[in-house]
Each structure stands twice: as structure tokens, then as C-alpha cells.
Amino acid sequence: MNYGLPLLQALIDHFKKLPGVGEKSARRLAFSILDMDGEEVRGFAETLVQVKERIGFCNRCGNLAEGELCAICRDERRSGAVICVVERAADLYVLEAAGQYRGRYHVLHGVLSPLDGIGPGDLNLEALERRVKEEGVEEVIVATNPSIEGDTTALYIAGMLKQSGVKVTRPARGLPMGSSLEYVDRGTITRALEGREPI
Amino acid sequence: MIIRGVEIVNFRNIARAALRFSPGANVVTGKNAQGKTNLLEALYLFSLGRSFRTRTLDETVRFGEEYFFIRLSGESDAGVAFDIEAGYERGGRARVTAGGKRSAGFADIVGMIPGVIFVAEDIALAAGPPAGRRSYLDYTAAQLSPLHLAAIREYAGVLRRRNALLERAARECAPAAGLDAWDEALAAKGAELVRIRRETLRELAERAGALVGEIVGPDAGFAMEYVCSFAPPGEDAAASFRGALERARETERRRGYTTCGPQHDDVRILLDDAEIRRYGSQGRKRLVSLVLKLAQAATILEKRGERPVVILDDIFSELDAETSSRVRERLSGGYQSFVASPRPEELGTADPGTSVFRVEGGVVEPAGEPPAGPR
Numbered sequence: 308m309n310y311g312l313p314l315l316q317a318l319i320d321h322f323k324k325l326p327g328v329g330e331k332s333a334r335r336l337a338f339s340i341l342d343m344d345g346e347e348v349r350g351f352a353e354t355l356v357q358v359k360e361r362i363g364f365c366n367r368c369g370n371l372a373e374g375e376l377c378a379i380c381r382d383e384r385r386s387g388a389v390i391c392v393v394e395r396a397a398d399l400y401v402l403e404a405a406g407q408y409r410g411r412y413h414v415l416h417g418v419l420s421p422l423d424g425i426g427p428g429d430l431n432l433e434a435l436e437r438r439v440k441e442e443g444v445e446e447v448i449v450a451t452n453p454s455i456e457g458d459t460t461a462l463y464i465a466g467m468l469k470q471s472g473v474k475v476t477r478p479a480r481g482l483p484m485g486s487s488l489e490y491v492d493r494g495t496i497t498r499a500l501e502g503r504e505p506i
Numbered sequence: 507m508i509i510r511g512v513e514i515v516n517f518r519n520i521a522r523a524a525l526r527f528s529p530g531a532n533v534v535t536g537k538n539a540q541g542k543t544n545l546l547e548a549l550y551l552f553s554l555g556r557s558f559r560t561r562t563l564d565e566t567v568r569f570g571e572e573y574f575f576i577r578l579s580g581e582s583d584a585g586v587a588f589d590i591e592a593g594y595e596r597g598g599r600a601r602v603t604a605g606g607k608r609s610a611g612f613a614d615i616v617g618m619i620p621g622v623i624f625v626a627e628d629i630a631l632a633a634g635p636p637a638g639r640r641s642y643l644d645y646t647a648a649q650l651s652p653l654h655l656a657a658i659r660e661y662a663g664v665l666r667r668r669n670a671l672l673e674r675a676a677r678e679c680a681p682a683a684g685l686d687a688w689d690e691a692l693a694a695k696g697a698e699l700v701r702i703r704r705e706t707l708r709e710l711a712e713r714a715g716a717l718v719g720e721i722v723g724p725d726a727g728f729a730m731e732y733v734c735s736f737a738p739p740g741e742d743a744a745a746s747f748r749g750a751l752e753r754a755r756e757t758e759r760r761r762g763y764t765t766c767g768p769q770h771d772d773v774r775i776l777l778d779d780a781e782i783r784r785y786g787s788q789g790r791k792r793l794v795s796l797v798l799k800l801a802q803a804a805t806i807l808e809k810r811g812e813r814p815v816v817i818l819d820d821i822f823s824e825l826d827a828e829t830s831s832r833v834r835e836r837l838s839g840g841y842q843s844f845v846a847s848p849r850p851e852e853l854g855t856a857d858p859g860t861s862v863f864r865v866e867g868g869v870v871e872p873a874g875e876p877p878a879g880p881r
Contacts, residue, residue: 419684421671426683455663455691463687492614493652501653 315341367438369414369431371396379403379411386410388445390438392464394418394452402450410448413438418456419463427463435464439471446474453480507619507812508842509549509580516568517576518544519868526872530859531843534870535850541868542846546623546817548576549844552590553621553815554645555612563594572596578619583812590615617649620814622803624796629824632794633783636772640703643773646802647706650809654702661695661768668692669763676762689751692767697737697744699768704732704739707773709809714794714801718777721793721832727779735770793829800836807841816843823849 310316315337322333340348364370365377368390372378379385379399389410393399399412415430438444449464451457465475481499482491491499514523519541534542547557547566557566567574573595581587592612594600602609609615631638648655668688675682711730718728732739737746750766751758758765775782775794782794806814816837822830822845837843850862862873 419687421667421674421684421688424674426671428683455660455667459664459667459687459691462690463684466686466690494656497651497653497656 364414367434368412369396369416369434370399370412384409387442389448390435390442390444390446391448391450392435393450394457394460398450398452410446413447415451415460418451418454418460420456430460432464432467436467436471439468439473444473446476448476448478450478507580507582507815509578509619509815511579512549513575513577514545514548515573515575516571517548517574518566518568520544520548520870521568521868523870525863525870527842527844528859528861529842531837531845531857531861533850533860533862534844534846534865535848535862535873536865538848541865541870542848543819544868545863545865545870546819546844546846549578549815550621550623550817551576551592551612552578552615553617553619553649554623555614555616558623558625563600564596567594567596580619588619590618616655617652620649620806620810620812621817622799622806622814623817623819624799624821625819626821626824628799629792629795629821631798632775633786633791636770639773640769640771642798642802643703643706643710646710646805647702649806649814650706650709654706657695657698657702661692661699664688664691664695665764665767665769672758672764673762676759682759689748692764693744693747693751696747696767697742700732700734700737700743700771703768703771706805707732709805710798710801713804713808714797717797717800717804717836718794721797722777727777729776731774731776733772733774734768735772736766789826789829792825796825796829796833800833803841813841816841818843818845820846820848822847 318337318340319330319333322328322336323330328336340351343351361373362371363373365372365380366375367380368377370377370379372380386409390413391399391402391408391410392413392415393402394415394417396414399414402408402412413431413435415432415435417425417430419425419427419430435447439447447464447468449461451460461475461477468475479502480495481502482488482495488496508529509527510529511526512523513525514520516522523545534545536542543559547559550558557563560566573593575591575593577589577591579587579589589605591603592600600611602611602615604615604618628638631642644658648658668685668691671682671685671688674680675685707730714730715728718726722728734743736750737743747767751764754765777786777790777794780786782791786794803814803816806812818833818837822833825833863870864873
């Protein structure tokens with residue numbers, strides 16, 4: 308149904324392309340746009356266009372950036388001695404939200420995945436190798452997901468950086484904080500028990 | 507573990523069934539092709555996480571119907587009640603709920619109900635192709651710890667990806683970029699799999715040895731050993747595997763798949779100090795196959811502290827009277843069992859604690875009750 312309003316239907320169809328948005332939500336969002344005042348809608352639309360036009364990748368680490376370098380690479384207070392490697396920029400923001408890590412990042416834009424035909428040449432790996440050589444890096448933390456692909460990508464990176472003598476580490480696996488044991492799957496529990504630590 | 511009851515809707519030729527089971531022996535009788543095995547299959551789905559007869563669940567939905575539903579209830583040896591439901595719609599994914607919690611599917615509940623199954627083909631376990639002995643080991647290991655199950659799956663997962671990489675490289679005549687990392691991953695997971703299999707086999711061999719001793723005599727000359735296709739015992743399996751992969755590299759690039767690894771390993775079984783596969787009589791081969799299954803039950807019981815449910819699908823016709831009575835004697839040692847047989851009179855169904863079910867044309871009913879009239 309297009310209510311005899313093809314423009315509105317087009318807007319609904321655009322919203323439906325977004326992740327997690329179905330027909331109903333798309334309709335709600337479209338109607339709420341109609342309810343906004345003109346200035347606000349203009350600002351919204353302008354932002355959408357600008358986001359796509361002005362945000363690119365950081366020349367150094369591959370993070371999202373509104374210029375040559377991302378905010379993290381521009382921040383002088385952050386330590387250049389540690390680089391945390393992540394699969395995608397979204398993972399970086401998850402780590403940043405914890406507020407603990409003060410080093411820099413490197414975004415791979417994927418992981419090794421033969422089932423999808425993705426090899427080392429498709430990832431942002433050469434830049435990582437160069438950075439380790441040039442930036443006086445002491446440790447590389449490979450925070451790819453704990454999956455077969457993520458684990459193997461970590462092995463690949465460890466192999467690639469072996470010559471450089473840099474320390475390559477992987478974050479620990481265990482029980483999620485603040486959750487109840489009841490809701491943790493058996494594999495995670497068993498792995499956490501294997502990796503237990505003295506108090 | 508005791509299965510107290512089951513409800514079945516539209517599974518194979520069973521339209522509807524609601525049954526209460528004995529904690530001892532449950533004998534399922536009926537003529538051939540009436541649905542005896544279908545009932546056992548429904549129970550075993552919950553232990554193996556898949557059917558022992560097919561890989562596609564579509565086949566298990568009753569003809570002309572769109573879905574099946576099965577609910578199992580029972581209790582652990584410690585007396586904790588459990589409740590597992592599974593529903594499957596043709597062409598969809600299985601929905602499995604354990605204790606009111608949705609799980610990812612059947613794969614997620616493997617080992618939750620420990621089980622040992624013996625079907626007619628298992629008579630060839632001791633002397634048949636190596637694949638049967640490998641899955642015997644893996645399936646036992648998976649029931650002992652979820653970590654084992656994870657390791658088995660991870661090895662298979664890495665192998666699949668490495669094969670995809672080799673296959674593409676061979677097809678495109680291009681170098682397999684990143685192969686070193688996949689070798690490293692495969693060697694690590696493969697070594698872990700071999701370690702788990704060796705450890706599991708040690709447990710199984712100890713119990714199988716005791717059983718053979720009791721049945722055949724103290725100097726039966728029985729032994730089981732793991733034959734790793736790339737690493738002799740005592741050697742660093744990961745390093746040996748890496749070496750084997752390196753040597754196989756050219757061949758693998760040409761063929762486009764992995765040619766070595768634990769997927770080629772075997773278990774060597776000796777009786778009377780000779781390899782049973784080559785030198786054993788038919789009777790001995792059958793006996794050892796049975797012993798392996800009984801050892802599996804004993805290992806699960808001891809290492810997990812939970813009695814496995816034992817499922818026997820029409821195997822007694824394959825055994826002579828003496829062996830058959832020995833097996834039943836062993837089982838009466840405390841396992842709940844489900845036994846399908848067309849000739850129940852040979853099974854001593856008059857024993858107290860034995861429930862008998864009659865299956866005819868997909869209708870399962872407790873025997874001893876008058877047949878239901880027209881509804």
C-alpha cells in the first residue's frame with residue numbers, strides 16, 4: 308500500500324534497508340519525519356549526506372575519520388607503544404566505551420575467511436606491518452572475535468610480525484562480568500574453568 | 507539419567523504418542539516396518555543432536571505433515587528434573603528448548619542426555635572401516651565434556667576452511683594466500699583432537715579390557731591403541747602435523763584439499779595378541795564390538811557421574827544366545843534401556859521393572875492393556 312503517496316512509500320522503503328527495521332518500524336519512522344519541522348528535517352538530511360561524503364578511513368589505522376587521521380591517532384596523550392587490532396571500526400567503539408585502553412588501534416576491515424574468499428590481501432595488514440616497523444610499537448593486541456576466523460587471523464598476524472620481535476597478545480576468554488552463571492553456555496563455562504586464576 | 511516420558515507428534519510414521527517409561531528395561535516390540543526404530547530415533551535425537559539414520563530432518567517429519575514435535579521429560583541421577591522440547595518445521599530450523607530456555611538447535615544439546623546406541627551396523631565397529639571407530643571415539647569424548655565437543659567441532663571447522671582455501675587456489679591456479687596461518691590453526695586443533703582421542707581411548711580401553719577379561723578370561727591378550735596417521739605416541743603432535751602438512755603441500759595444492767590429519771587416524775584392537783580386524787573370527791569381532799559399546803556406557807557413567815541411556819535397536823538377532831544374555835546381564839546393572847526387538851519373548855520381558863510397548867502401523871501402546879477401541 309502506498310497511500311497514494313509514492314514519496315512517503317519511498318521513504319519507508321529507505322528505512323527498511325536499515326538493519327533491524329521492518330515494515331512497521333519503517334512506517335513509524337517515516338511518519339515521525341513528517342511530524343518534524345522543516346528546519347530539523349533539512350539538518351537531518353544534510354547530515355546523512357555529509358556523513359557519507361566526509362567520513363572516510365584514517366590513513367594510519369583504518370578507523371573512521373573526518374580527515375587524514377582519526378581522533379585517536381591525533382590524540383597525543385595516547386600511547387603509541389601498544390596497538391590493538393580489531394575486525395571493524397564498530398569493535399573499536401566497543402573497546403573505547405570501556406574507557407580503559409589508552410593505546411592506539413588498527414582496523415583490519417574483516418578477517419581471513421576462505422569460505423567467503425577473503426585472504427590477507429583483502430585486509431588492512433600491510434599498513435599494520437609498516438606501523439610496527441616505524442612507530443616503535445612494543446605490543447600488538449589482536450582483539451579479533453574469538454571465532455575460527457578471528458583466531459586464525461591472530462595466528463596470521465603473529466606470523467607476519469615474528470621478524471619484528473614485537474610482543475603479540477590475545478585478550479583472555481572467560482565468564483562475562485555481571486551475568487549469572489545460569490545464562491552462560493557450557494563451552495564458555497568449561498573454558499573459563501580451565502583458565503581459572505588464584506585469588 | 508532417566509527418561510520418564512515422551513510425547514511425540516508427527517515423527518516418522520508416529521502420528522501421536524504419549525508414553526511413560528520404566529527406569530529399567532523398556533522393550534519395544536512389533537513386526538518389522540511398524541515404527542520400532544522410529545521411537546528409538548526420537549529418543550536418541552536428544553542425545554546425539556541428530557538422527558542416527560539421516561542428516562536431513564525433513565525426512566523425519568511424518569508423511570503429509572509439516573512439522574514434528576517431541577517433548578522428553580525425566581531426571582538426572584541426582585534427582586534433578588529436566589524437560590526438553592524440540593520442534594521442526596519442514597525446510598526450517600529445529601527449535602529446541604531445554605528447561606524453558608531456547609537453545610541454538612540440536613547441536614547445542616549434544617551430550618545433555620548421555621546415551622549409548624547400538625544398532626545392527628555397529629556389529630562391525632571393531633573390524634569395519636576406521637571411520638566407525640573414529641566417530642565412536644569422538645562421540646564418547648563429546649559426552650564426557652563440552653570442551654571436547656568444542657574441540658571436535660573446531661577441528662572440523664578449521665579443516666573445512668582450509669579445504670575451501672586449497673580448493674579455490676587449485677581452481678584458480680593461484681597461490682593459497684594465508685595458508686601458513688591455516689596450517690598453524692589446523693595443527694593446533696588437530697593436536698588437541700588427538701590428545702582428547704588418546705585420553706578417551708585410555709579410559710575406554712581400561713573398561714573394555716576388564717569386560718573382555720571377565721567374558722573371555724584373564725589372558726585374553728586384549729589391547730587397544732590409537733594409531734595416529736602423522737605422529738607416533740610421545741611425539742609433539744602439533745609439530746608432527748605441521749611437518750606432515752609441509753611435506754603434503756604440493757600434493758594438496760594440486761588436489762585442492764587437505765590430505766593428512768586426524769581424519770585418517772584409527773584405533774588398533776588386539777585380541778589374543780593379534781589384530782582383530784585381520785585375524786579375529788566373526789564371533790570375536792561381534793563380541794568386541796559389543797564390549798566397546800558397554801565400555802562406552804561404563805566410561806560415561808564413571809567419568810561423568812551420570813548413567814547413560816542405552817538404546818539397542820534389534821541387535822539380539824545378530825548375537826548368539828549366550829552373548830545376548832551376557833549383554834542383558836550387563837545392562838541390568840543399572841542403565842535405563844530401550845530395546846527394539848521383533849521377538850521380545852527372547853528378552854525375558856516378564857522381569858519386574860520391564861515395560862513392554864507394542865508398535866503397529868505407527869501406533870505405540872503399552873502392552874498388557876487392552877487395545878484401544880475405535881475413537
